[in-house]
Amino acid sequence: xxxxxxxxxxxxxxxxxxxxxxxxxxxxxxxxxxxxxxxxxxxxxxxxxxxxxxxxxxxxxxxxxxxxxxxxxxxxxxxxxxxxxxxxxxxxxxxxxxxxxxxxxxxxxxxxxxxxxxxxxxxxxxxxxxxxxxxxxxxxxxxxxxxxxxxxxxxxxxxxxxxxxxxxxxxxxxxxxxxxxxxxxxxxxxxxxxxxxxxxxxxxxxxxxxxxxxxxxxxxxxxxxxxxxxxxxxxx
Amino acid sequence: xxxxxxxxxxxxxxxxxxxxxxxxxxxxxxxxxxxxxxxxxxxxxxxxxxxxxxxxxxxxxxxxxxxxxxxxxxxxxxxxxxxxxxxxxxxxxxxxxxxxxxxxxxxxxxxxxxxxxxxxxxxxxxxxxxxxxxxxxxxxxxxxxxxxxxxxxxxxxxxxxxxxxxxxxxxxxxxxxxxxxxxxxxxxxxxxxxxxxxxxxxxxxxxxxxxxxxxxxxxxxxxxxxxxxxxxxxxx
DNA sequence: CGGTACGTTGAGTCATATCAACCATAGTGG
DNA sequence: CCACTATGGTTGATATGACTCAACGTACCG
Numbered sequence: 001x002x003x004x005x006x007x008x009x010x011x012x013x014x015x016x017x018x019x020x021x022x023x024x025x026x027x028x029x030x031x032x033x034x035x036x037x038x039x040x041x042x043x044x045x046x047x048x049x050x051x052x053x054x055x056x057x058x059x060x061x062x063x064x065x066x067x068x069x070x071x072x073x074x075x076x077x078x079x080x081x082x083x084x085x086x087x088x089x090x091x092x093x094x095x096x097x098x099x100x101x102x103x104x105x106x107x108x109x110x111x112x113x114x115x116x117x118x119x120x121x122x123x124x125x126x127x128x129x130x131x132x133x134x135x136x137x138x139x140x141x142x143x144x145x146x147x148x149x150x151x152x153x154x155x156x157x158x159x160x161x162x163x164x165x166x167x168x169x170x171x172x173x174x175x176x177x178x179x180x181x182x183x184x185x186x187x188x189x190x191x192x193x194x195x196x197x198x199x200x201x202x203x204x205x206x207x208x209x210x211x212x213x214x215x216x217x218x219x220x221x222x223x224x225x226x227x228x229x230x231x232x233x234x235x236x
Numbered sequence: 237x238x239x240x241x242x243x244x245x246x247x248x249x250x251x252x253x254x255x256x257x258x259x260x261x262x263x264x265x266x267x268x269x270x271x272x273x274x275x276x277x278x279x280x281x282x283x284x285x286x287x288x289x290x291x292x293x294x295x296x297x298x299x300x301x302x303x304x305x306x307x308x309x310x311x312x313x314x315x316x317x318x319x320x321x322x323x324x325x326x327x328x329x330x331x332x333x334x335x336x337x338x339x340x341x342x343x344x345x346x347x348x349x350x351x352x353x354x355x356x357x358x359x360x361x362x363x364x365x366x367x368x369x370x371x372x373x374x375x376x377x378x379x380x381x382x383x384x385x386x387x388x389x390x391x392x393x394x395x396x397x398x399x400x401x402x403x404x405x406x407x408x409x410x411x412x413x414x415x416x417x418x419x420x421x422x423x424x425x426x427x428x429x430x431x432x433x434x435x436x437x438x439x440x441x442x443x444x445x446x447x448x449x450x451x452x453x454x455x456x457x458x459x460x461x462x463x464x465x466x467x468x469x470x471x472x
Numbered sequence: 473c474g475g476t477a478c479g480t481t482g483a484g485t486c487a488t489a490t491c492a493a494c495c496a497t498a499g500t501g502g
Numbered sequence: 503c504c505a506c507t508a509t510g511g512t513t514g515a516t517a518t519g520a521c522t523c524a525a526c527g528t529a530c531c532g
Binding site: 070072073074076078080091092093095096097098101102121124125126128129131132134135136138139140141142143145146147148149150152153154155194233 | 306308309310312314316327328329331332333334337338357360361362364365367368370371372374375376377378379381382383384385386388389390391430469
């Protein structure tokens with residue numbers, strides 16, 4: 001058994017807690033997963049994998065937050081998504097059998113399990129329910145990507161910033177004082193919205209003047225969700 | 237037999253010709269597909285399906301060109317992709333079991349086969365190789381979407397227009413006189429690039445002055461691919 | 473013949489990027 | 503302990519890419 005360390009999460013437990021994509025695995029498969037996986041810990045700033053590399057497996061996030069981003073031709077990051085507990089990353093490259101089209105960097109210290117590609121592929125071949133689950137995941141993400149494309153192409157920076165704040169509220173939630181449960185640098189915010197750092201700063205302080213948010217360093221306190229919704233034009 | 241009309245394409249033949257995603261189906265499955273499919277013809281401007289609707293199957297394109305787009309909150313279209321011979325559309329909604337996140341409209345008269353969702357799902361359950369093929373397709377498209385997001389977020393309209401022209405060359409090819417094998421209105425071009433129609437017109441005529449293209453109505457003759465590549469900053 | 477859709481051009485405006493200076497903070501090394 | 507440096511945040515001034523609005527031309531169609 002590889003499972004001496006009490007800190008290493010059990011796949012069975014893990015996949016029950018978060019309604020994960022592993023929920024359709026058989027007990028045997030879950031056991032195999034648990035045996036083959038490689039538990040790893042990373043600190044803020046660490047890089048899990050980098051764009052352009054061939055990837056030998058994917059990562060299942062147990063705790064912490066990771067940003068997944070592409071690097072534009074002038075070196076500017078475009079954040080594609082965040083991954084947190086229960087999410088998997090790098091599966092796209094593994095499944096399409098392509099080089100990584102993104103890089104992944106730790107935003108909040110995290111614990112992840114690395115799972116070799118072969119396992120994933122073998123489960124797909126033996127467990128149709130699981131295959132379907134993966135397909136659903138990819139197709140769902142594809143739908144989100146399409147929305148994002150439309151937003152970036154058509155909305156103003158102001159609208160997008162408001163929208164992104166709401167997305168973050170939705171994904172990471174607010175604490176008991178309405179502070180966003182994720183803290184990002186202004187530059188990172190800019191790299192989600194697709195704008196310049198200075199623009200984010202200016203717009204955030206506008207939002208602050210308008211009593212939509214409060215700002216304490218990197219912490220964002222959300223005061224008026226309705227108004228943000230209105231600004232962001234979410235009709236979808 | 238449903239296969240009286242000589243014009244209706246046989247799935248077996250069709251899937252051999254274009255290296256389609258059906259290539260991993262067994263002869264039995266192909267036969268079933270052929271039996272269950274519904275052959276349809278559409279003319280320019282026809283709508284195959286619309287955003288927000290529940291979809292009962294997907295479409296396999298036999299001939300013609302279809303644009304797949306999202307409608308922004310102010311009614312402006314954002315073209316997500318084009319589908320031509322061998323491509324399938326609407327599979328995303330079917331597989332993720334979500335409402336359609338896009339609409340599909342005919343650009344060039346087309347012949348398509350409509351295939352009920354159940355068939356697709358049943359093949360996934362019985363044919364792992366086919367499931368894997370579908371996953372690959374979705375994941376590949378996801379990678380393209382990620383690139384597109386980064387482009388729209390970071391590149392100028394000029395760069396994107398040049399890039400889109402090259403994409404179209406790549407997808408649809410040039411005829412013997414170097415004319416692009418797809419003709420789009422200026423508005424449609426704008427709706428791919430994510431800009432205003434007038435901007436496309438101005439930039440196109442700039443490209444024309446710079447001897448990169450020639451314009452004859454909607455037909456675009458590509459004169460200098462290298463220069464377009466340089467403008468578009470394709471390092472990926 | 474008028475109507476509708478598309479294409480083109482010009483002029484003015486505005487949102488956003490860019491450039492530059494400056495401050496705050498924290499970590500580092502002598 | 504302090505100077506040093508790096509990183510991130512903020513603000514102002516300025517430039518400009520791109521959008522909008524408006525007018526007009528063109529072509530096709532019933």
